[in-house]
Amino acid sequence: MANKTTRVLLKLTSDARLLAGVGGAIGFFAALAGLDSQASANLIAAAEEACRDCFPQLSPDDPLLDVRIENLTDRIQVTLEHRSRPTPGAATASGHGTAARRVDRVEYKAEGGVSRTTIIQYLRRPPDQR
Numbered sequence: 001m002a003n004k005t006t007r008v009l010l011k012l013t014s015d016a017r018l019l020a021g022v023g024g025a026i027g028f029f030a031a032l033a034g035l036d037s038q039a040s041a042n043l044i045a046a047a048e049e050a051c052r053d054c055f056p057q058l059s060p061d062d063p064l065l066d067v068r069i070e071n072l073t074d075r076i077q078v079t080l081e082h083r084s085r086p087t088p089g090a091a092t093a094s095g096h097g098t099a100a101r102r103v104d105r106v107e108y109k110a111e112g113g114v115s116r117t118t119i120i121q122y123l124r125r126p127p128d129q130r
Helices: 016-033 037-057
Strands: 006-012 065-071 075-083 105-111 114-122
Touching (some): 006 016, 016 037, 016 065, 016 075, 037 065, 037 075, 037 114
Antiparallel strands (some): 006 065, 065 075, 075 114
């Protein structure tokens, strides 16, 4: 994966059956990056949990959840973005719960009616492959 960025964008409705596609795409990116099976499983579980948490927040006017999966040189990053109504406690419900304990980092930002959760798993490559 020498310095090549790969990404895919999925647009989901709030149908939980679509999470299998999210998990499959993340699993593909994780294998491509050489992520170990436990870290891959944790990243998939964290992303699926965060998606489930976002579904009830989707706006009736724009009921899609954008899921962008990126394989960057030093990490795999999954970004969930959607238009939403302001919800008390949304930061906790959007990936800062148990998902944050499974991966290296979870960031949350809400601005201008758009909520964004970014889940990050850093790649730990041997020194000779960096």
